[in-house]
Amino acid sequence: MSMANPNSGHYALRDLGKLGMVKNVITQNVDSFHPRAHPEIPTLELHGYLRSAVCITCRNEHPRDVFQTELARLNPAWKEFLKEAISSGALETEDPDEKRTRGIKMNADGDVEVPGAPYTTFRYPACPTCLARPPPLADGTKGVVEVDRDGALEPTSTAGILKPAVVLFGDSISAEVKHAADEAIDSAGRLLVLGTSLATYSAWRLAKRAKDRGMPIAVINMGGVRGEEAFFTDLDPKQAGGRGVRTEISTESLLPALVHEMRKSEARSHQDAPHVASFERTNPAEVFRDFLS
Numbered sequence: 225m226s227m228a229n230p231n232s233g234h235y236a237l238r239d240l241g242k243l244g245m246v247k248n249v250i251t252q253n254v255d256s257f258h259p260r261a262h263p264e265i266p267t268l269e270l271h272g273y274l275r276s277a278v279c280i281t282c283r284n285e286h287p288r289d290v291f292q293t294e295l296a297r298l299n300p301a302w303k304e305f306l307k308e309a310i311s312s313g314a315l316e317t318e319d320p321d322e323k324r325t326r327g328i329k330m331n332a333d334g335d336v337e338v339p340g341a342p343y344t345t346f347r348y349p350a351c352p353t354c355l356a357r358p359p360p361l362a363d364g365t366k367g368v369v370e371v372d373r374d375g376a377l378e379p380t381s382t383a384g385i386l387k388p389a390v391v392l393f394g395d396s397i398s399a400e401v402k403h404a405a406d407e408a409i410d411s412a413g414r415l416l417v418l419g420t421s422l423a424t425y426s427a428w429r430l431a432k433r434a435k436d437r438g439m440p441i442a443v444i445n446m447g448g449v450r451g452e453e454a455f456f457t458d459l460d461p462k463q464a465g466g467r468g469v470r471t472e473i474s475t476e477s478l479l480p481a482l483v484h485e486m487r488k489s490e491a492r493s494h495q496d497a498p499h500v501a502s503f504e505r506t507n508p509a510e511v512f513r514d515f516l517s
């Protein structure tokens with residue numbers, strides 16, 4: 225994951241931001257590609273981010289790479305296993321048989337079996353903040369944070385557990401993030417839904433909120449979108465895209481084309497009026513141009 229990079233869609237959003245067309249981004253992705261590609265546009269990461277580990281007691285965040293280095297140091301058998309799995313290509317296939325021939329055995333529950341290293345012996349570092357100063361717990365008592373001589377958290381500890389700073393299944397989104405997402409929607413004039421089926425309630429709810437506020441919505445997604453009929457049924461079938469757009473094109477091809485169109489029309493606006501009048505609709509990016517202008 226640390227070797228992956230943002231794609232042309234992420235950079236096209238950056239360019240739309242420069243053109244004044246995109247003011248806020250809300251993402252469900254945890255890969256940090258949006259903040260990396262367009263640091264100038266505020267990005268709200270609805271489900272958190274993998275770049276940090278967060279302490280479940282004090283909520284302080286720590287850089288993920290430091291956490292990862294510590295995990296490797298405390299679990300040498302796992303480190304070796306991962307190294308071998310990467311070099312054999314076992315992580316690049318989803319096929320269980322193929323994985324097995326490349327050295328990875330999956331348990332019935334889908335977990336990877338690491339020879340000589342059961343999950344129960346996996347060790348992890350303590351939150352440095354809680355270790356330095358054990359925090360008070362919800363019941364008023366002082367938390368216990370104990371580590372062995374290698375620095376691995378002891379099972380006697382009652383605080384200081386680190387986890388990736390993402391919303392995992394069963395977790396809920398924090399009240400602050402929910403509120404910030406509502407604010408981003410309420411301050412917008414239009415909503416562009418890009419490359420998501422809105423399957424999670426936390427994301428669908430925001431599109432619904434925009435619709436309830438009478439906002440035009442454009443949905444670009446390959447495949448179905450949760451409750452999408454509700455976003456478009458009330459629109460006049462003759463509307464040309466200014467009130468809503470729905471299309472199945474990849475964002476990676478559509479967004480750069482849209483940037484191209486916006487730049488062309490910006491250049492055209494500095495010329496004489498007849499050029500504007502002779503503008504012809506030939507591709508979907510032009511429909512979006514109308515949606516955004």
Ligand SMILES: [Zn+2]
Nearest residue numbers: 279282351354
């Ligand atoms: Zn802590």
